[in-house]
Amino acid sequence: MSDSRPALGVGMVGYAFMGRAHSQAWRNVGAFFDLPVRPVMAALGGRSEERTAAAAASLGWAAVETDWKRLVHRDDVAIVDVCTPGDSHAEIAIAALAAGKHVLCEKPLANSVAEAEAMAEAAREAAGRGVRAMVAFNYRRVPAVALARRLVAEGRLGEIRHVRAQYLQDWIVDPDFPLVWRLRKDKAGSGALGDIGAHIVDTAQFVTGQALTGVSALTETFVKERPLAEDSSGLAGAGRGGERGEVTVDDAALFIGRFEGGALGSFEATRFATGRKNALRIEVNGALGSLAFDFESMNELWFHDAAEPEAGFRRILVTEPHHPYAGAWWPPGHGLGYDHTFVHEVKDFLEAIAAGTDPSPTFEDGLRVQRVLAAVEESAASGSRWTAVP
Amino acid sequence: MSDSRPALGVGMVGYAFMGRAHSQAWRNVGAFFDLPVRPVMAALGGRSEERTAAAAASLGWAAVETDWKRLVHRDDVAIVDVCTPGDSHAEIAIAALAAGKHVLCEKPLANSVAEAEAMAEAAREAAGRGVRAMVAFNYRRVPAVALARRLVAEGRLGEIRHVRAQYLQDWIVDPDFPLVWRLRKDKAGSGALGDIGAHIVDTAQFVTGQALTGVSALTETFVKERPLAEDSSGLAGAGRGGERGEVTVDDAALFIGRFEGGALGSFEATRFATGRKNALRIEVNGALGSLAFDFESMNELWFHDAAEPEAGFRRILVTEPHHPYAGAWWPPGHGLGYDHTFVHEVKDFLEAIAAGTDPSPTFEDGLRVQRVLAAVEESAASGSRWTAVP
Amino acid sequence: MSDSRPALGVGMVGYAFMGRAHSQAWRNVGAFFDLPVRPVMAALGGRSEERTAAAAASLGWAAVETDWKRLVHRDDVAIVDVCTPGDSHAEIAIAALAAGKHVLCEKPLANSVAEAEAMAEAAREAAGRGVRAMVAFNYRRVPAVALARRLVAEGRLGEIRHVRAQYLQDWIVDPDFPLVWRLRKDKAGSGALGDIGAHIVDTAQFVTGQALTGVSALTETFVKERPLAEDSSGLAGAGRGGERGEVTVDDAALFIGRFEGGALGSFEATRFATGRKNALRIEVNGALGSLAFDFESMNELWFHDAAEPEAGFRRILVTEPHHPYAGAWWPPGHGLGYDHTFVHEVKDFLEAIAAGTDPSPTFEDGLRVQRVLAAVEESAASGSRWTAVP
Amino acid sequence: MSDSRPALGVGMVGYAFMGRAHSQAWRNVGAFFDLPVRPVMAALGGRSEERTAAAAASLGWAAVETDWKRLVHRDDVAIVDVCTPGDSHAEIAIAALAAGKHVLCEKPLANSVAEAEAMAEAAREAAGRGVRAMVAFNYRRVPAVALARRLVAEGRLGEIRHVRAQYLQDWIVDPDFPLVWRLRKDKAGSGALGDIGAHIVDTAQFVTGQALTGVSALTETFVKERPLAEDSSGLAGAGRGGERGEVTVDDAALFIGRFEGGALGSFEATRFATGRKNALRIEVNGALGSLAFDFESMNELWFHDAAEPEAGFRRILVTEPHHPYAGAWWPPGHGLGYDHTFVHEVKDFLEAIAAGTDPSPTFEDGLRVQRVLAAVEESAASGSRWTAVP
Secondary structure, eight states, X not given: OOOOSOEEEEEEEOOSHHHHHHHHHHHHHHHHSOOSSEEEEEEEEOSOHXXXXXXXXXXXXXXXXXXXXXXXXXXXXXXXXEOXXXXXXXXXXXXXXXXXXXXXXXXXXXXXXXXXXXXXXXXXXXXXXXXXXXXXXXXGGSHHHHHHHHHHHTTTTOSEEEEEEEEEOOTTOSTXXXXXXXXXXXXXXXXXXXXXXXXXXXXXXXXXXXXXXXXXXXXXXXXXXXXEESSTTSOSOSEEEEEEEEOOSOSEEEXXXXXXXXXXXXXXXXXXXXXXXXXXXXXXXXXXXXXEEEGGGTTEEEEEEXXXXXXXXXXXXXXXXXXXXXXXXXXXXXXXXXXXXXXHHHHHHHHHHHHTSOOSSOHHHHHHHHHHHHHHHHHHHTTTOOEEOO | OOOOSOEEEEEEEOOSHHHHHHHHHHHHHHHHSOOSSEEEEEEEEOSOHHHHHHHHHHHTOSEEESSHHHHXXXXXXXXXXXXXXXXGHHHHHHHHHHTTOEEXXXXXXXXXXXXXXXXXXXXXXXXXXXXXXXXXXGGGGSHHHHHHHHHHHTTTTOSEEEEEEEEEOOTTOSTTSOBOGGGOHHHHSSSHIIIIIHHHHHHHHHHHOOOEEEEEEEEEOSOOEEEEESSTTSOSOXXXXXXXXXXXXXXXXXXEEEETTSOEEEEEEESOOTTOSSEEEEEEEESSEEEEEEGGGTXXXXXXXXXXXXXXXXXXXXXXXXXXXXXXXXXXXXXXXXTHHHHHHHHHHHHHHHHTXXXXXXXXXXXXXXXXXXXXXXXXXXXXXXXXXX | OOXXXXXXXXXXXXXXXXXXXXXXXXXXXXXXXXXXXXXXXEXXXXXXXXXXXXXXXXXXXXXXXXXXXXXXXXXXXXXXXXXXXXXXXXXXXXXXXXXXXXXXXXXXXXXXHHHHHHHHHHHHHHHHTTOOEEEEOGGGGSHHHHHHHHHHHTTTTOSXXXXXXXXXXXXXXSTTSOBOGGGOHHHHSSSHIIIIXXXXXXXXXXXXXXXXXXXXXXXXXXXXXXXXXXXXTSOXXXXXEEEEEEOOSOSEEEEEEEETTSOEEEEEEESOOTTOSSEEEEEEEESSEEEEEEGGGTTEEEEEETTSTXXXXXXXXXXXXXXXXXXXXXXXXXXXXXXXXXXXXXXXXXXXXXXXXXXXXXXXXXXXXXXXXXXXXXXXXXXXXXEEOO | OOOOSOEEEEEEEOOSHHHHHHHHHHHHHHHHSOOSSEEEEEEEEOSOHHHHHHHHHHHTOSEEESSHHHHHHOTTOSEEEEOSOGGGHHHHHHHHHHTTOEEEEESSSOSSHHHHHHHHHHHHHHHHTTOOEXXXXXXXXXXXXXXHHHHHHTXXXXXXXXXXXEEEOOTTOSTTSXXXXXXXXXXXXXXXXXXXXXXXXXXXXHHHTOOEEEEEEEEEOSOOEEEEESSTTSOSOSEEEEEEEEOOSOSEEEEEEEETTSOEEEEEEESOOTTOSSEEEEEEEESSEEEEEEGGGTTEEEEEETTSTXXXXXXXXXXXXXXXXXXXXXXXXXXXXXXXXXXXXXXXXXXXXHHTSOOSSOHHHHHHHHHHHHHHHHHHHTTTOOEEOO
């Protein structure tokens, strides 16, 4: 079928969990959203040629590169999608921007504030050349979260007083779960804090439209040693003999904080909340109303409007045509799943590229999150001392 | 990327709601399931060349046919996927089977028992030639519903005593909603009964593993006349001038019935349950436990095991690796959406074709549902008289 | 403490489950509601002097009678509260009304339509003498149910299209649960139908303000024989040797029906819904909104107002000062329990007596319920034939 | 009715919210629990003779005292129940214990650690004389909370890792809500912290069986001035002219902390959670399972047992005969309300008195809570500095 829209080749680095999710987005976005450009799944980057080729075949990528630098410089690649662990984000993203490629980078933006600053600087510079950069906080694109933001922005909650946000998982409760890369500081930067804490910090700042200004924090590593993973890179999950290695990241991070508008925040990210699988939860209380969300029921937003005489929280099934993103999919009541958030993400990214505007969240937004994470680590390391977010 | 698996070309007829859902399935099934065959989206059939071509471009079909007969006889088509309104199912499916094509047919199987019988007969005959037929009751492929079936089959509920099933929608509560094809008996066969009642009859029979043996029913059309749709075919939804036409199908259908194993059933299908968007609900009570499901929370199954000392229903988030279909997707707690059910459906269909076995549900299963619907209509038309299901 | 309000002596017959609940009401109503009269717990009636005296001591009754006729004629008794099994309601209530005593009678009003008619006639006659009669459908006095009625009466739901009501229990799922009086037709009249089906029929008619006009029904006795209870009267619950006796009432009753205003109803009462303990549920769908209630979460009413742009059902915690009955108790969010419904019941009864008006529900309302139950039995006995409610 | 059990006269000081709740307990406990002693509602203490007499009449107290010292020394009073604001707890309770009266004292135990220490010392001394003291943390007596404690004590959760506890209300969100005594430091000691924060601290320590060892905290007063209450004592709620006075307590208190067993805790008490009425919530995650509770659904406990293959949290309706307290009331599924918790409280108190054992929670437990509250205040006043609980 002919198509007069400009094609934009995408090159993606990494094909594990995030790579599969992003592939789903690139493969399907055109079937549901009427886009100004046409994304083409040009090339997939990975270290092992065999594995990368197999992934490309099943995920729908046309070509394979085993060196990300070659991928970044391919002529048929206009967009670089970075789905690697956090330790390589800065290098790849900065190189891609320098090469004039738009960049979508997984979160957390980087493993350190210094790297994140360099990336934000590179993005600012690139924007001057019309090259766009976006950090992939996909939970902003859950329709219910986007609706939450809309309601706050419309003033339906009034002045915000409280934010309580939790991201609860339980996949490493078993002390014999192996020492995968996400449990190693050199690869992952931090543990629950950077992996899932980053999401609730971003979600809270996004929904309220306010930045955190200071925090007091605790972190903990409940299981100090774990079986070594089979793969010496620590990237595979299976156990290796009886050897154990040190867990060098946090299992859980808690903090209280203040927002610039005067609200109080309570945050908790943990991989030890037995029975909670992917409970990204946020509740926001304002002078005029409140909101509550739990990703384990991702198609629902609970909204309380204090002006309603009967009181109570309304369970909004966020599947109506006028709800964010929802109208592009199915009739009301036919819910969406986790991977749809990535479709929304690339849709917004592609529209921003076509419009010549900065996509949201920018690398600057990613840097803001990184600064909060750094303040949390600093506070936790110094007896929960109050630590300002720069 | 090379791929040694045999390719199977798919030709789909119809590209409206169901066609879009099925396209999503064909496009993505290979990325998540390790299939013995490789589906190829060969051709899309529709009446208007222009519209069909546009749909094919956005949905990912390689070619277009404006005559379904040509599509059915294409050499590159091995599977025909029938996504048209019910009045054309029999003709297309029977022709496709005769042409040696495997057939996936949307539900309800047909608009009458006679048509459904002819289709089941054609499927039986085709099976002798290694040609497969499946009716698309997609809700069987919701992981929670598949898990419900598994628990019943394992005997976890004991002898089944009660089934209460409802399918509640509200999209035509507004009396000025137009007279679309789903509200016309000539196109749709029946109203809520065949469209959504068919789903709860199939789901109830599937989960319990038992057939309904008799019913006593009521049907009602609350709004007798509606604005004519713009398109004279009645297929479009927009209103036309001030003219109104007669609604010739039911708005709601209720019935009570008995299952072959002695359980009592209570069923209700309606498009007038204000505020309920797509509430396909089923609760099953057995001697040893109970189950409850509501599609509006499609990733949850509620299970009560009477042997547990503390009592209560467990809210199972059906996203664990050992849950049906779930392991192929995302980590626990990352839920699925409506369209994933179609991916599961074509996955099972393709596996059955490759294995040379009958896929489930068969056209015979579709016929069984059709016979229940006919008994409901007969009972409702004769003062709720008890009516046996043949 | 002196009290200038007129005292009204209460005599209660029966001190089992219902007698304990009513005692709780008489004992506490004055502490929370500012009543025009002062109830005095004068006398308790029961067959065994010893047991009745013990019950009176613990429940707070001043005197004991072992002959209900003596109780009914005591000078210090102005109100007779009938808490016996259904087979003695008519005799006691009619005698009490004849003696000029106000009567509160447990539901179902009687075990047959004929008895209920005689009672309603006696109540009408007594009302002419200023003597009041009320049937104790306590669930009308759940604040959430009363609020549901208010919302319907205010027109918030518009024209009612659907009522689905269930009363689900599971206390006799065990086939070795003994043959207590509630399982014997001579004592109880019917099984689930009269015991709990009566409640959902009354609740549905109360909330909608509409009467059922016809039904089509099924009943079933899943366990046909049970161990004889120890007490030869069949009133005690413990098993007796190995003997089993016939269960002469229904275990479950289902029916569909029509209301006078055009709504369709679906009803189910069962003692075999494993895991459901006291799930009196009702959902009402109207042209403008919907309501849902489940007694297992008795402080909540779910309300959907179709005019709200965001859609969804609101979970109203029915504990606000402006909610029915709630203001008399505790601050918002401090929920009530089962026994509070009886306090509300006697409060309304006492106020009606003081005001010289008929309390609601009247014996006539009880008779209307009885006629529905009789129609259900008749339909079930004649192959689910449609049966008009006279 | 004769009764051979020893009578114990109760004298209660205060008849506002707590006094009404405690009266409900004294009035009804004997009807549901088979007690070793018989409580007699001997005398009610209050400042205004007229108002106290009216309260006594409606609540069921036999006599009235306008001087609490006289009440404490009445011969017919064996138990003193202290329901006044926190500023008078120490004086009354210590005097009563000195007079040989058993004491039930509302929470928080006192307005300062010094007072609480004196009270705990007095209680220890009195216990040597067989005189008992109990602090009224009634939420321990919610059946679901008592069941939570039982499950933790039985080891069903394994090692505890996380506690998150919130007490959310919204009754002073309106800035024109008047300056009642609960908003004045001289009367109430603190705001949300002592009033409702005390409850979640006690509940968390009770359920886990572990003490908090240190905290880092934030407090905030969102509305700094409010209309003066009419009554110059600040005890009444109605506004007075246009004058406003300073709010001298916290509106909200948040803290993170550590438990002696190594668990992390996150706590939040606020009166500004718009739409949350009385949401005392606690979630506990252990190595083997988890628990969750919300008082707004007080008859439910959510329990996750990680050993169950299907995963998920079970919604236990805590109304079974074998659940704490529940068997004394109604059949399963017939829930309890707020005031039942006080019945359970006085039942346990009376049984401890009769058994000659210390009731739980003791004044020592109340002191432990007070020390946590003091640490929270100290931390909040010193930049969220980590503050050990002595």
